[in-house]
Amino acid sequence: MKVVVLTGPESSGKSFLAQRLQQRFGGLVVGEYVRHFIERERRDTCLADIPAIARGQLGWEDAARAREPALLILDTHLLSNILWSRTLFGDCPAWL
Numbered sequence: 169m170k171v172v173v174l175t176g177p178e179s180s181g182k183s184f185l186a187q188r189l190q191q192r193f194g195g196l197v198v199g200e201y202v203r204h205f206i207e208r209e210r211r212d213t214c215l216a217d218i219p220a221i222a223r224g225q226l227g228w229e230d231a232a233r234a235r236e237p238a239l240l241i242l243d244t245h246l247l248s249n250i251l252w253s254r255t256l257f258g259d260c261p262a263w264l
Contacts, residue, residue, distance in 0.1 A: 169233070170195075171240045175248060186243045195239025198232045201225040202244070215257040222249045222264055 172189060174182040186197045201224035206213065213221070225246065232240055246264055253260040 169237060169240055171242065173242045173245045175245055182243050186241045189241050193239055194237075195241050196232050196235060196237040197241045198228050198243060200244045201228050202249075213256075215253065215259055218249060218253045218257070218264070219261050222246055222261070225249065 174186055176182055183199070186199075189195070190197050202213070202221050205217065205221050205224060209217075225244065229240075229242065250260050250264050253264070
């Protein structure tokens with residue numbers, strides 16, 4: 169399995185690029201769990217939410233890997249969770 173990881177700031181076109189890559193090369197796209205989290209919770213996130221967001225992202229990635237696609241396209245990465253956590257809250261869970 170080949171894995172493509174897209175990173176970059178918010179609204180920089182990662183989701184658009186992920187869809188275009190999938191259209192061109194096939195494979196499976198894993199979206200940003202944080203978007204799902206925010207839509208579900210309907211509130212701003214806080215530092216205490218970071219572990220749930222990271223675990224949710226990992227869960228989505230694990231489920232996609234279990235399907236054994238030839239190409240896995242990740243619309244985000246835990247590195248983004250780390251950077252946002254440190255930028256927004258000045259801290260990040262050590263396990264990340």
